[in-house]
Amino acid sequence: xxxxxxxxxxxxxxxxxxxxxxxxxxxxxxxxxxxxxxxxxxxxxxxxxxxxxxxxxxxxxxxxxxxxxxxxxxxxxxxxxxxxxxxxxxxxxxxxxxxxxxx
Amino acid sequence: xxxxxxxxxxxxxxxxxxxxxxxxxxxxxxxxxxxxxxxxxxxxxxxxxxxxxxxxxxxxxxxxxxxxxxxxxxxxxxxxxxxxxxxxxxxxxxxxxxxxxxxxxxxxxxxxxxxxxxxxxxxxxxxxxxxxxxxxxxxxxxxxxxxxxxxxxxxxxxxxxxxxxxxxxxxxxxxxxxxxxxxxxxxxxxxxxxxxxxxxxxxxxxxxxxxxxxxxxxxxxxxxxxxxxxxxxxxxxxxxxxxxxxxxxxxxxxxxxxxxxxxxxxxxxxxxxxxxxxxxxxxxxxxxxxxxxxxxxxxxxxxxxxxxxxxxxxxxxxxxxxxxxxxxxxxxxxxxxxxxxxxxxxxxxxxxxxxxxxxxxxxxxxxxxxxxxxxxxxxxxxxxxxxxxxxxxxxxxxxxxxxxxxxxxxxxxxxxxx
Ligand SMILES: Cc1cc2nc3c(=O)[nH]c(=O)nc-3n(C[C@H](O)[C@H](O)[C@H](O)COP(=O)(O)OP(=O)(O)OC[C@H]3O[C@@H](n4cnc5c(N)ncnc54)[C@H](O)[C@@H]3O)c2cc1C
Ligand SMILES: [Zn+2]
Numbered sequence: 001x002x003x004x005x006x007x008x009x010x011x012x013x014x015x016x017x018x019x020x021x022x023x024x025x026x027x028x029x030x031x032x033x034x035x036x037x038x039x040x041x042x043x044x045x046x047x048x049x050x051x052x053x054x055x056x057x058x059x060x061x062x063x064x065x066x067x068x069x070x071x072x073x074x075x076x077x078x079x080x081x082x083x084x085x086x087x088x089x090x091x092x093x094x095x096x097x098x099x100x101x102x103x
Numbered sequence: 104x105x106x107x108x109x110x111x112x113x114x115x116x117x118x119x120x121x122x123x124x125x126x127x128x129x130x131x132x133x134x135x136x137x138x139x140x141x142x143x144x145x146x147x148x149x150x151x152x153x154x155x156x157x158x159x160x161x162x163x164x165x166x167x168x169x170x171x172x173x174x175x176x177x178x179x180x181x182x183x184x185x186x187x188x189x190x191x192x193x194x195x196x197x198x199x200x201x202x203x204x205x206x207x208x209x210x211x212x213x214x215x216x217x218x219x220x221x222x223x224x225x226x227x228x229x230x231x232x233x234x235x236x237x238x239x240x241x242x243x244x245x246x247x248x249x250x251x252x253x254x255x256x257x258x259x260x261x262x263x264x265x266x267x268x269x270x271x272x273x274x275x276x277x278x279x280x281x282x283x284x285x286x287x288x289x290x291x292x293x294x295x296x297x298x299x300x301x302x303x304x305x306x307x308x309x310x311x312x313x314x315x316x317x318x319x320x321x322x323x324x325x326x327x328x329x330x331x332x333x334x335x336x337x338x339x340x341x342x343x344x345x346x347x348x349x350x351x352x353x354x355x356x357x358x359x360x361x362x363x364x365x366x367x368x369x370x371x372x373x374x375x376x377x378x379x380x381x382x383x384x385x386x387x388x389x390x391x392x393x394x395x396x397x398x399x400x401x402x403x404x405x406x407x408x409x410x411x412x413x414x415x416x417x418x419x420x421x422x423x424x425x426x427x428x429x430x431x432x433x434x435x436x437x438x439x440x441x442x443x444x445x446x447x448x449x450x451x452x453x454x455x456x457x458x459x460x461x462x463x464x465x466x467x468x469x470x471x472x473x474x475x476x477x478x479x480x481x482x483x484x485x486x487x488x489x490x491x492x493x494x495x496x497x498x499x500x501x502x503x504x505x506x507x508x509x510x511x512x513x514x515x516x517x518x519x520x521x
Contacts, residue, residue, distance in 0.1 A: 002414065044505045047356075
């Protein structure tokens with residue numbers, strides 16, 4: 001079981017959290033201007049790296065707030081967690097540079 | 104035809120020497136410089152592809168390149184449920200084609216894959232479940248697939264161990280029943296295809312990770328591996344949980360995400376579960392192995408994960424779900440659990456076809472339920488590689504359905520991870 005540190009509540013068991021997939025996705029400002037390929041990309045294409053990944057979690061059985069985490073998908077080590085309104089920590093910035101959806 | 108792999112006499116003879124002298128099932132191959140076709144990944148799907156490329160399409164010069172060992176991926180880790188009762192026509196045709204191949208597979212490969220058509224129950228616990236189940240039975244029948252709807256007594260008659268009392272929290276109101284479904288021995292499927300392919304001259308190269316592609320002007324010319332560069336006219340990616348990683352090496356993205364999926368077995372007991380039992384509502388699926396162990400599959404861990412292991416609470420949930428169906432199992436001990444990495448697709452259907460790179464093809468996205476389609480998947484993918492075009496059976500499963508919007512949503516029939 002993972003131990004995940006909620007930025008507001010501190011370290012808790014994984015079972016208290018829900019998962020939200022890739023973080024920092026931005027809904028296109030002008031969806032009707034997109035062609036089918038660009039729209040499909042927004043709907044269906046997610047980064048799926050083996051290694052550090054910037055992702056969203058929600059503390060469902062706690063404060064019920066969303067936050068972001070950097071986790072290694074191979075080792076499951078949670079490298080950092082941070083609030084959505086915070087500037088991402090270095091660990092996240094490094095991953096985001098290579099992350100396609102992170103615009 | 105060379106001698107059979109196993110028979111009563113070879114078993115007896117090998118027993119006398121303590122099973123130390125069994126011959127290799129497939130030749131240990133080292134890569135040549137060039138092949139007509141390279142398949143990446145020696146799981147069931149990759150090996151089946153190579154087999155049918157030679158057998159059905161007459162290629163003479165094929166390699167399967169595997170970073171670990173034959174069948175060490177999801178093929179050797181799954182709960183082996185085989186059925187074809189999917190809802191939509193596209194899936195029904197594909198999975199049924201596969202089921203037909205299963206029915207002759209032991210003979211075709213001359214290797215016992217222990218395919219046991221003991222029947223598959225998909226339980227219905229609510230009025231809505233019942234409606235969905237009946238709709239699926241009707242859809243299956245229209246597609247020529249054997250399917251029946253059983254009421255509560257019918258379910259009890261097929262599997263007396265199930266608690267069908269109406270006082271359960273999730274009472275069993277009925278079930279779909281596919282008699283031709285069942286289970287097979289997963290390792291034997293990988294070994295049987297590897298042996299049969301090797302006998303047809305396919306090089307099965309283990310311990311050889313693919314680390315990149317040779318791509319020239321949008322055309323794939325081969326692969327870079329731990330054992331050097333190998334060129335090929337055509338390359339097929341069949342690596343399940345690693346699909347996004349390989350696609351990344353070739354410079355394109357896939358709509359799949361990789362998740363842990365776990366399974367476990369109990370201590371062996373006397374025969375008590377005569378068929379496969381699945382329930383999407385409580386999320387359990389169980390069958391009993393020939394050794395007597397209950398084989399139990401869990402749901403995916405929601406998070407992305409490549410570690411081939413999941414979290415304990417998922418197993419706990421699976422045990423709870425099993426006890427809802429079979430309270431009598433509450434004192435059974437579990438013997439071991441394990442995990443694989445499954446590549447799930449947004450519409451719970453696979454992707455089989457071309458990629459944005461010419462001469463590079465992909466077969467992935469089978470997620471939690473691709474064991475059942477091992478022979479069929481290899482068969483259509485071999486056609487796709489050999490002719491450069493999808494077979495009508497896999498044409499709807501192209502990568503561009505995510506752009507066109509022609510999704511094949513099988514979340515209902517896929518139901519539980521299986
Ligand atoms: C716990 C569990 C239970 C399941 N239960 C069922 C079930 O009951 N019924 C059902 O139908 N399906 C089930 N499935 C799904 C099923 O196992 C898979 O869909 C199917 O086995 C996939 O086969 P494959 O040959 O595509 O992949 P795999 O068997 O995973 O083979 C892929 C191979 O590619 C190799 N590879 C990866 N990267 C590289 C590289 N860079 N270079 C070279 N080789 C590489 C891997 O080592 C691996 O051997 C289950 C899966 C799991 C994990
Ligand atoms: Zn919290």
